[in-house]
Amino acid sequence: MRAAPAEGGRNRFQRAYAFWGGDGVPSATDQLRVLLAGMSDHEFHDALHLVNEEAERRRRFAALAFRVGDRVSFETRNGDRVSGVVERINARTISLREDDGTHWRVGPEFLRPEAAPVVAKGFHSR
Numbered sequence: 651m652r653a654a655p656a657e658g659g660r661n662r663f664q665r666a667y668a669f670w671g672g673d674g675v676p677s678a679t680d681q682l683r684v685l686l687a688g689m690s691d692h693e694f695h696d697a698l699h700l701v702n703e704e705a706e707r708r709r710r711f712a713a714l715a716f717r718v719g720d721r722v723s724f725e726t727r728n729g730d731r732v733s734g735v736v737e738r739i740n741a742r743t744i745s746l747r748e749d750d751g752t753h754w755r756v757g758p759e760f761l762r763p764e765a766a767p768v769v770a771k772g773f774h775s776r
Contacts (some may be wrong), residue, residue, distance in 0.1 A: 712758035713739055721764040722746060724756050733764055 676684075689697065716722065716736050722744075723733035732754065738745040743755040 709742065709757060709759055712761075713744060715763070716744055716758060716761065722761045723764050724754075724760045724762065 686694065686697070716739060718736050718738065720736045721733065722736055723731055725731055732748060734746040734748040734752075734754065736744055736746050737753075739758075740755070742757065744758050744761060746754050746756065746761075748754070
């Protein structure tokens with residue numbers, strides 16, 4: 651549902667955005683900021699519940715992309731790249747093991763699939 655245009659053809663999001671020093675069209679985040687500021691405590695609690703439900707839905711959907719045995723990688727908080735093999739898919743996280751044996755539990759939204767090493771069939775080295 652869109653807010654009705656008001657004074658000068660600008661809706662309440664655009665007026666609030668201009669008031670805070672923004673110019674141009676407000677982003678979805680800026681519009682959300684305006685909505686949150688005008689909510690009662692009950693409305694805010696309901697909105698928070700909806701955001702948490704959506705985050706959980708996205709996490710579960712992301713987990714569907716992985717299977718036990720898949721090679722995956724992710725970036726740690728300090729920017730290091732870690733790769734390993736999926737050992738278990740839990741309710742909220744995916745357990746994986748690095749090649750050196752280190753275990754990690756990572757949210758599926760942070761994982762990226764890696765290409766499996768290619769092994770040529772019928773090729774034998776001496």
